[in-house]
Amino acid sequence: MKDILIGIVDYGTGNLASIKNTLYYLGYRSIISNDKEVLDEVDLILLPGVGAFPHAMETIRSLKLDFFIQAKAKNNIPIIGICLGMQLFADISYEGRPTKGLGLISGEVKPISNSSWHIGWNKMQLYKKDNLFSSSDLRSMYFNHSYYFDVDEKYKIAKSILNSDGLAIPSVIMKNNIIGFQFHPEKSQDAGKELFINTIEGIDYAQ
């Protein structure tokens, strides 16, 4: 395995230091940047979480990072999105006001019905167990969101059940080399660290 360099995209509101330090403690090199030339050199692009969709997309567009990230996805460069970072993959979000997303994975970001918030620890339940996430099946992860990514079935890897009504939200999604976690692996203690490592090590870096 080569020495991977991870580019953490700075779009103004993410929990940048938390992500970078978690990666450091796990033994990975990473760099925080919004400079396309810097991010062009990394092996894996990571879109961090914490923030509101419209503000994040506004910043990404103002930095012209939307075209850059879309081009990377087209070239099959690995991209991981965490929480809001995953939701940015969508075509559109209805958080606050309708806002166009990166359009990397077809779907819409909608408010969670019957429950305003999904804050705290919940289990991820895999739909299929023969993938790089298999050891994380039924592990508890830390969620902190009030909107969810309504995505096509074929991209769903795992779900999490919110309440006694059985309301399920996609908690892990994947399309080619684009992976989204609705929860925060960097804040999910042992379960998150293990998932983070399995994902970073298991992803396909061949270009």
Added chain:
Amino acid sequence: MLNKRLVGVITVKNNIAVQSFGYKNYLPIGDPRVLAENLDRWGADEIHVNCIDRTLNDQGPNFELISDLGSAGLSTPIIYGGGIRDSNDGVKAISLGADRVCLESIIFDNFDEIVKLSNVLGAQAIIISMPMSIEKDELVLYDYKKKINHPITKNHLSLLKNNIVSEVLLIDHINEGHLNKFNKKLIDKFPLKTISLILFGGIGGEPLLREVFEHPQTIAIGMGNSLNYKECAVQYYKDQLVGLPIRRDKIHFSGKD
């Protein structure tokens, strides 16, 4: 199913973690980072770092401490409270290492900035702190800057009704630091019945811990002093809550090979 949370609360005064008794008397404990590392290792569901003197001393947030915690490699979500004056402070706290922010005096001093912060961070990242007590059988809110009680303000209700913030840290400020003295009437009298409450102040073990955890409006319990009396205290208290929806993962993983 979403679990309820046991939150480790670290009260910080003059940059030192302290045991607090009703926010009137304090005993020093030590380095807040060491306490946070303990809570992280023991499997707390969240860690709330509350710097209680930052607003009174007009110092702004303790960015140095947040940065220190951010660089500690903690994998437990951090809630930071203390001295946040505007939306820029809130955004900076998140970028340096906090995952959520807890607001209090800004509700009186700079209300519009909370709306602005919510538009940037999302409401899920914002908690409001409400130190409460019962006075003449009425729920009252304590303004620690003016040192007076008054009814819950329109600003507080507006933040909650309009989903500008996500949760309330409901503090029994009178019984804070006094074991098992939390006043349950505070929950019953809270006016908005659908708001998720993080309860703090005088909750330290059975049977009160279980009783307040079982309340449908309780989403989390904050514990401060009680977690400092024994090793692996978080697991000890979680063991007392068997049968309730709380996370009970084993802590064992150290990193990649």
